[in-house]
Amino acid sequence: MTVNDDSFTNWKIREEIAEAMIPLIGKLQRERDVTVLLHSRSLVNKSVVGILKTHRFARQIDGAELSVTETMPFLEALTTLDLGPSQIDLGMLATMYKADERGLSVGQFTAEAVAGATGANKIERREPRDVVLYGFGRIGRLVARLLVEKAGSGNGLRLRAIVVRGGGAQDIVKRASLLRRDSIHGQFQGTITVDEDASTIVANGNEIKVIYADDPSHVDYTEYGIRDAILIDNTGKWRDREGLSKHLRPGIEKVVLTAPGKGDVPNIVHGVNHDTIKPDEQILSCASCTTNAIVPPLKAMDDEYGVLRGHVETVHSFTNDQNLLDNYHKSERRGRSAPLNMVITETGAASAVAKALPDLKAKISGSSIRVPVPDVSIAILNLQLARETTREEVHDYLREVSLTSPLKRQIDFITAPDAVSSDFIGSRHASIVDAGALKVDGDNAILYLWYDNEFGYSCQVVRVVQHVSGVEYPTYPATAV
Structure with missing residues (x-):
């Protein structure tokens, strides 16, 4: 066998392992609200090649590629545990296990490393939180893609409606088409259908009501079954507290602006100052x-x-x-x-x-x-x-x-x-x-x-919304076991 044959055989073995990882990762997310990461990169909804490429990123840690043969045992160990909602990083588990000198098995080490998410320590699954998008332009559509992508367990953020100005004949069809295909970010990962009579877009099973309004004061969201929602304003038309307060209509509890806020509106950069958001704050900005x-x-x-x-x-x-x-x-x-x-x-x-x-x-x-x-x-x-x-x-x-x-x-x-x-x-x-x-x-x-x-900015927006909604779950393992 030549060297090239050896490389190809090794690739096929890793493909087979990555293929076996997919249902385990999906089941953990759907049934337990567990997001599986690899050095902070989500493996949820990744293809076989996507999982292998994400593993290759780990070469930045010690100059060597992290193989699925190393991470698969940790993933299998996770499926045996009584896990609650959390994010669990296989890359960190593998790296820390290599440095651990206590002679523990993979199963023992994993159980100890994620103990904060198991048994009596685990967080209870929360009810889904309604989200409304006000405006459906570049950021609005990317945020919509992210919300649909993250709705797998049904217990996180749930995109219920978008609010737009009326655009004439086949308006909803055209907006759905813009969600489906993007010249920069490519095809939507999934299926999209339109019900013009009901004024809804259905994306991967998520029914999204399209509400037509020229002004926030014209909408009563409770009429659409929306309660305690977080509204994301993607228009930038209002940037101060007075203007953004117009969105605090029946059914809306908080407003998040995707532009720099003015006056006393908090400007939040997730990862830096998101923990300063007061629980009773109703209006905030994700800055630029x-x-x-x-x-x-x-x-x-x-x-x-x-x-x-x-x-x-x-x-x-x-x-x-x-x-x-x-x-x-x-x-x-x-x-x-x-x-x-x-x-x-x-x-x-x-x-x-x-x-x-x-x-x-x-x-x-x-x-x-x-x-x-x-x-x-x-x-x-x-x-x-x-x-x-x-x-x-x-x-x-x-x-x-x-x-x-x-x-x-x-x-x-x-x-x-x-x-x-x-x-x-x-x-x-x-x-x-x-x-x-x-x-x-x-x-x-x-x-x-x-x-x-x-897209990177839209991810930051969603992280802020997850935080204020209470569905941003802790990550394991911590830096030390």
Whole structure:
């Protein structure tokens, strides 16, 4: 047998194991509300190849690919336990088991590592929480995809309705088509049907009512059986407390804005300050995509090195508020053709840092350039640190933050020397550190941070909604068993 034959045989064995993992992962989610992760990446609804590719990511930990042959025993052990709602990381289990010197079996170690989610310690499954989308544009449709994707157990967030302005003949059919096919993010993973008479879109069995209204004050959500819902405003039309309070109609308990909030509206970046949300807070903002991209790495750098001052320059994909061709626009430069020009514009991300990181005393300035790509942006974060360091130290620190810290769902890390913007379409992280572009000179550090300003931001929005709804479950194992 040749070396190539050996490689192919090994691949087929791993394919077979990954195939056997799929029903176990699905059953844990459906029956017990357990989400199986691999180093913070969900394995739920992954294909065979998707599971194998996710395992390959683990080579960033110790330079070696983590194999399904190593993680499958932990997954099998989980199926024997009396688990409650939780997120369980197979990658962390495998890594910690290798370092454990007590001679425990995989089953014994797993039971101990996830003890907080079993037996008398487990959290009871919660009733599903209704969600309403107000507006159904780029962010609205991506949030809808995520909500449908995460509805597998039936005990999490449940998308009940979208609210839009009437658009004429076959409006609902056209909106369903936009949900089904996306030029950037590809096909919807599942099936979508439309009932025009009932004004509903059915996505993977989820019945979503389409409500037509020109103003929030025209809607009584209880008429549609919606109770205590979280409404996500994707329009950005109202950004202060007074305006957003219009959404607090019968059936709506909380309002989440997918744009920077003004005045006393809390700006929340999940992973950084989501734990500051007061239980009785009814209105909050998820800030902007750029704020979500820069705040987590900024916090990480300040925690370790101290930040005295900084400047962020965002090279941002064009958005729907720009003109395709030169035409009138209330903002002078944004009136020029988006697909044909680089456009200097403003960003509120730097000033929004103070809301998300009130303990950061450093002055952060910012500016932005819109460029002719439809998605994925890069933030260049130039920092003056409180102490001198080296490129190697910062490199290793940010790599470790992306793998094991509380910010691992927000910060990713890539070492590929040929990475370009389109590689990050569909990234679920708020930002991705480009290791090859990192620059450090004494007390000056320059971080290059990629981010999918559509999908990565939508993931952050859903995380905030999960948190305020009470369906954000704890992750096991902890950093130490």
